[in-house]
Amino acid sequence: MMTPRLKLLRELLASDGVIFVSIDDNEQYRLRALMDEVFGEKNYLNTFCWVNNLKGRQISGAGAAKTYESILVFAKNIEEVGLFEILIEKAKALMPSTYKGFDYEIQNDVDGAFVVKNELYNTNSAFNEKTRPTLVFTIHYNFKTKEVKFSDTDQKIDFAGFVKIMPKKNNDGVHRYHAWRWSKDKIIKDISDLQFLKTDSGAKIFTKVREHSSTSLKDLITDISTNKGSADIENLFEGKVFDYPKPVDLIKILVSRTSGDDIVLDSFAGSGTTAQAVLDLNEEDGGKRKFILVEMEGYANKLTAERIRRVIKRDKSKVGFTYYTLGPAIDADALLSGKLPKYSEFAKYVYYLATGKNHPDEKKIKEQDGFVGAAGNESVWLLYKQDMEALKTLAITLDWAQNAHKKEKGRKIVYAPACYLDDETLDQYNIKFVSIPYNLFEKQQ
Secondary structure (H helix, E strand, O other), X not given: OHHHHHHHHHHHOOOOOEEEXXXXXXXXXXXXXXXXXXXXXXXXXXXXXXXXXXXOEOOOOOOOOEOEEEEEEEEOOXXXXXXXXXXXXXXXXXXXXXXXXXXXXXXXXXXXXXXXEEEOEOOOOOOEOOOOHHHOOEEEEOOOOOOEEEEOOOOOOOXXXXXXXXXOEOOOOOOOEEOEOOOHHHHHHOHHHEEEEEEOOEEEEEEEEXXXXXXXXXXXXXXXXXXXXXXXXXXXXXXXXXXXXXXXXXXXXXXXXXXXXXXXXXXXXXXXXXXXXHHHHHHHHOOOOXXXXXXXXXXXXXXXXXXXXXXXXXXXXXXXXXXXXXXXXXXXXXXXXXXXXXXXXHHHHHHHHHHOOOOOOHHHOEOOOOEEEEEOOEEEEEOOOOOHHHHOOOOEOHHHXXXXXXXXXXXXXXXXXXXXXXXXXXXXXXXXEEEOOXXXXXXXX
16 A cells, blocks of 8 residues: 555655655554665665654553654655755754754854854864875964965974964874864865964864854754644644644754745645644745645545634735545546547546646537647647547548647647657647557447
8 A cells, every 4th residue: 555655755756855754663664664665775864753752651561661753754866855954043942952052153254154163173083094094184374374285294394484283183092183074175275164263282273154044954853742733733723623733843844944936745634734834934934835735534624624724814824725625536447438438528538648637627628629628838639539430530630730730839649549640740740649549449339
């Protein structure tokens, strides 16, 4: 059941899209194996640990009390997904236990505002003269001319007017120095993003951070309990209306990397938390994100959609949404069995085949012209008669192609029993020929 759903969701993702799946420990390893298969192991991004009940709950009657749920994250194409970042103020407000500090002094230089966070050396002792030999060297800096020079650590050399800055000593008991985080070329190229401070023993080098309003999102989500989700929905409805709804803040954190007019899809919408999170984010940052919610249970309108209505009304927002219900499924086997189908029935079927959507307005179907309907920059056509002998003579001809092209210049997807034009002519008139299912010719009237 899950495999075809995950494959469909993968197809729906944008090339830089990601999928989040909340799961408990009982099924996590199975889901991870399944998603490795569908999305590819290389596209695994993270497993978020959402601490949703710090008090703990005993589920099995043995072992430690459970305090968290896992959220698996996969990309459609990891090469197109950058770092997950979050605004520092938002992170501190939502997860104060995890995001502490960030009280940096904002400074300015000719290139604009910046903050100073870390020294230039790599704090990991594993990066040293043995493992990163090209990143271990002595830096010489002239505070007056802002000029920089380099020498090997073993060279006993000084330059007039320059302060000598040795790499930090390594205390792992094996190696001499920590490596720098920047190469010589990068130091020369981006020296304006370094801050040199004099000390009694020489100088220290710090990196300037220009984009200081955000930070990397950690894979630990704290301070947002399951109870918060219940409170979110109870603020909109009277009393309890849904068991264990996800908190709005949780979803806001997960989709905070979206921007502009990105689309957020929730294929198991439940109480509609995702829609509220998207609406809230748009209110906060002026974004125009859109949401698509899918819910098959009977409460879809009275709860899921109603929650969205109430959020919009609460915020006095000018946005809206469209609520759809599933119509009867198109049964191709039933349509193509028995007697030949009516033109309108077959037209709606080929429109669905061509676009993946139900026909929006049956009144626009023009049997005489063979026009079925428009879909964006394309149009769908059908050459068909509910008569076996007539059906055998129908085909795309040059006259038909010319007449159709006068009416619709865009790409035309034409379903027909046959085509008398070569590929070059079809391209000339922007036509894609699709053969009508062969089994129609086996029918008996």
